[in-house]
Amino acid sequence: MKQTSKRPSRKxxxxxxxxxxxxxxxxxxxxxxxxxxxxxxxGWDFLPSASLHAICPFGGVETLYxxxxxxxxxxxxxxxxxxxxxxxxxxxxxFGPVFCGWICPLGSIQEWYGKIGRNWxxxxxxxxxxxxxxxxxxxxxxxxxxxxVLYATAVSVKLVFQEYDPFFALFHFWTGEASVTALLMLFSxxxxxxxxxxxxxxxxxxxxxxxxxxxxxxIFTIQRNPESxxxxxxxxxxxxxxxxxxxxxxxxxxxxxxxxxxxxxxxCPVNDTVVFAAGRVK
Amino acid sequence: MKxxxxxxxxxxLLVVFGGIAGSVSMNWWSTEGGGGKxxxxxxxxxxxxxxxxxxxxxxNSFDTMxxxxxxxxxxxxxxxxxxxxxxxxxxxxPAVGGGVTVVMFPGDQGLYSAIxxxxxxxxxxxxxxxxxxxxxxxxxxxxxx
Numbered sequence: 435m436k437q438t439s440k441r442p443s444r445k446x447x448x449x450x451x452x453x454x455x456x457x458x459x460x461x462x463x464x465x466x467x468x469x470x471x472x473x474x475x476x477g478w479d480f481l482p483s484a485s486l487h488a489i490c491p492f493g494g495v496e497t498l499y500x501x502x503x504x505x506x507x508x509x510x511x512x513x514x515x516x517x518x519x520x521x522x523x524x525x526x527x528x529f530g531p532v533f534c535g536w537i538c539p540l541g542s543i544q545e546w547y548g549k550i551g552r553n554w555x556x557x558x559x560x561x562x563x564x565x566x567x568x569x570x571x572x573x574x575x576x577x578x579x580x581x582x583v584l585y586a587t588a589v590s591v592k593l594v595f596q597e598y599d600p601f602f603a604l605f606h607f608w609t610g611e612a613s614v615t616a617l618l619m620l621f622s623x624x625x626x627x628x629x630x631x632x633x634x635x636x637x638x639x640x641x642x643x644x645x646x647x648x649x650x651x652x653i654f655t656i657q658r659n660p661e662s663x664x665x666x667x668x669x670x671x672x673x674x675x676x677x678x679x680x681x682x683x684x685x686x687x688x689x690x691x692x693x694x695x696x697x698x699x700x701x702c703p704v705n706d707t708v709v710f711a712a713g714r715v716k
Numbered sequence: 717m718k719x720x721x722x723x724x725x726x727x728x729l730l731v732v733f734g735g736i737a738g739s740v741s742m743n744w745w746s747t748e749g750g751g752g753k754x755x756x757x758x759x760x761x762x763x764x765x766x767x768x769x770x771x772x773x774x775x776n777s778f779d780t781m782x783x784x785x786x787x788x789x790x791x792x793x794x795x796x797x798x799x800x801x802x803x804x805x806x807x808x809x810p811a812v813g814g815g816v817t818v819v820m821f822p823g824d825q826g827l828y829s830a831i832x833x834x835x836x837x838x839x840x841x842x843x844x845x846x847x848x849x850x851x852x853x854x855x856x857x858x859x860x861x
Contacts (some may be wrong), residue, residue, distance in 0.1 A: 448721040448725075449721075450721055450722050450724075450725030450726070451721060451725060453725075454725055454728065454729060457729075458732075461736075473851075482736075482740060484740075484745040485745075488739075488745035489736065489739075489745065509794075509827055512744060512745050513739075513744040513745070514735075514736075514739035514744040514745035517735055517738070517739055517744055518732070518735050518736070518739070521731050521732060521734075521735040522732070524731075525727075525728060525731055525732075529724060529727075529728075532724070532728050533732075536724075536725065536728050537728065537732060592779075592781070592794075596781075597780070597781075597800075610799050610801055610802065611799055611800075613780070613800055613801075614801075654719060692724075694721045694724070697721070699720055699721055700721075709718050710718065710719050710720070710721075710724065711717055711718040711719065712717045712719075713717060
């Protein structure tokens with residue numbers, strides 16, 4: 435009976451995900467700091483010093499039009515962006531948008547801020563403020579953002595999104611290169627994260643929209659066994675993206691970020707009921 | 717076939733970190749694709765000295781990051797200004813269609829970066845970088861883009 439307690443809690447952790455989030459956040463932050471120092475004549479030789487554009491796979495998406503039509507890459511975007519995009523896309527076809535749930539520093543920092551909100555409001559109130567009908571509509575807004583970014587970039591042949599990009603602002607707020615708009619976006623997102631988990635990912639992230647499409651055909655999926663499922667709904671309550679996992683047998687929601695927090699390995703109290711698998715598991 | 721989170725995490729780490737490490741070793745993070753130009757670097761990883769160019773042209777468009785000019789010899793050139801807040805702070809706002817003289821150098825990825833821009837109509841010169849390429853909005857002695 436304890437296992438079907440009404441108040442869901444995260445007693446178990448997908449611990450490696452937490453470690454990778456910190457690792458990639460630190461790696462990117464140190465790299466960008468070193469890049470700034472090298473530009474100013476200093477820096478540490480033992481650290482990488484690439485520009486943020488060089489290690490941002492979304493640059494690969496932004497330059498897709500130019501790459502396909504002229505074989506060229508946009509200003510500031512590097513070959514490494516396209517290489518990283520390829521690798522992350524292959525991972526997404528296999529496992530879904532793991533970049534969002536395991537790597538993206540902007541996603542991670544929203545999650546960390548979200549912990550404050552979750553502790554403050556409790557797991558049943560936190561992340562459940564927006565009415566479901568409105569929420570369902572707002573979630574498609576990010577495809578509009580993606581379409582605008584692709585169109586505006588193709589027309590202007592520049593990284594127009596940089597002026598609004600909270601990811602760029604997160605790693606350049608001290609250099610003066612981030613625009614005021616981008617800084618305001620970042621500040622708003624962190625503030626909203628206290629009430630809603632990953633607001634940028636859910637409603638506005640164009641790269642999340644791009645990778646989210648792979649949820650429709652990914653090979654490994656989250657699967658729920660209805661026969662052994664107990665009516666605790668912990669999986670639905672604790673899903674950061676508010677996906678009603680307890681109402682599905684296979685999760686193919688375009689918003690899933692493969693965080694695996696809904697699985698029996700994490701919050702589901704019944705073993706082998708919510709699993710991450712390829713093919714149909716019985 | 718089931719996978720646990722540890723296996724998924726190890727695969728992610730190997731693939732993504734491998735991609736980053738591979739890009740470093742292949743120098744892909746400092747090169748353009750499609751046979752583009754490689755960033756000029758010295759042995760210590762710092763950019764080499766730039767040769768300065770002076771061009772005159774008409775402003776096609778202007779945004780906070782750069783200006784697009786049609787030069788007198790018929791070329792269209794986008795010139796990076798650099799830091800948008802700095803540009804605003806010095807009051808740089810050239811009129812579209814107005815004549816300008818730009819002193820610049822081939823900077824990051826072969827793009828031109830402005831040292832200074834002189835607006836014909838007012839005669840005012842706006843300086844963005846030192847002649848060695850050091851951005852005026854940042855300290856230190858390095859050469860920025």
